[in-house]
Amino acid sequence: MSIGTEGAAVLLVEDDALLRRAISRALQEVHAEVTAVGTGLEALEVVGPGPDCDFSAVILDIGLPDADGRDVCAAVRARGITTPVLFLTARGQVDDRLSGFTAGGDDYLPKPFDTRELLVRTGALVRRAGSTPPREVTAVRLDPVNLRLLASPGGQDQSLTPTEYRVLAPLMNAPGQALRRRALAVAGWSAGAMVTDNVLDQYISRIRRKVEAASAGTSAIHTVHGVGYRFE
Missing domain, CATH: 3.40.50.2300 (Response regulator)
Incomplete structure (x- = not known):
């Protein structure tokens, strides 16, 4: 069989x-x-x-x-x-x-x-x-070629830096799931880079504003205390 x-x-x-x-x-x-x-x-x-x-x-x-x-x-x-x-x-x-x-x-x-x-x-x-056909998990989408966050109706496309893209991608690929800070740091920065909580928080803050602008407020990145962040 x-x-x-x-x-x-x-x-x-x-x-x-x-x-x-x-x-x-x-x-x-x-x-x-x-x-x-x-x-x-x-x-x-x-x-x-x-x-x-x-x-x-x-x-x-x-x-x-x-x-x-x-x-x-x-x-x-x-x-x-x-x-x-x-x-x-x-x-x-x-x-x-x-x-x-x-x-x-x-x-x-x-x-x-x-x-x-x-x-x-x-x-x-x-x-x-x-x-299983690919499932659209959110109205906003990532463009990995041009490093852009493609908007949903009513929103505006947003450009992303390479680091912003690498941090945002795992969050959008796991909607509703809390991702650990360490996992996001590993995804965003090269091996051996010293990424403090403050640096990650600053990047998340910028990414959060871009997500809200692209989705016209229908999607957001939420802080999960003691764990990390969650995309919805």
């Missing part, structure tokens, strides 16, 4: 070399095409600048040596990439799972796991992504 992985291009991001090889072999046995890397930086290089992506699904370990997988996912979403992401992690508490979904993940599988379940979950994500 087909599980949906036949011909699917899957990106596997797992730092454990033995586990990475085992998962790769299992995926290849169900006729998936696998690209396997071991770090968050390699993953971001492979997926490209977006918004187009050559992968049908991403299997992403949270505990990477160079980054938190949730921040890697948020950075991928910031590029406008909507490819389904399945998190792998040894941390299976409810808060850990919720933070993964908040970062833009689509599914979550705690370690240790049965490889058969991983394959079935991956196939389900591939099928779902292939059969």
Whole structure:
């Protein structure tokens, strides 16, 4: 019986070399095409600048040596990439799972796991992504080519700086979800940049004004105390 992985291009991001090889072999046995890397930086290089992506699904370990997988996912979403992401992690508490979904993940599988379940979950994500038309989540839209926020009726288009675009994109890709400050900082700035809360708040303030102008007040960025920000 087909599980949906036949011909699917899957990106596997797992730092454990033995586990990475085992998962790769299992995926290849169900006729998936696998690209396997071991770090968050390699993953971001492979997926490209977006918004187009050559992968049908991403299997992403949270505990990477160079980054938190949730921040890697948020950075991928910031590029406008909507490819389904399945998190792998040894941390299976409810808060850990919720933070993964908040970062833009689509599914979550705690370690240790049965490889058969991983394959079935991956196939389900591939099928779902292939059969579901893109959903318009808000009247305002992002133009990743020209770095503009396209207005809804009654609003005005707004130009965005590259950093403003990278911070706003994950918020708009996860409407109604509170995104962590850290995830937004990782999405907006290059690795190693020192981004204080004050700097992020200043950017959010400017972005908030542009969102309100583009949407004629129908969309907004809300502060979620103790967490970060939410787009609605």
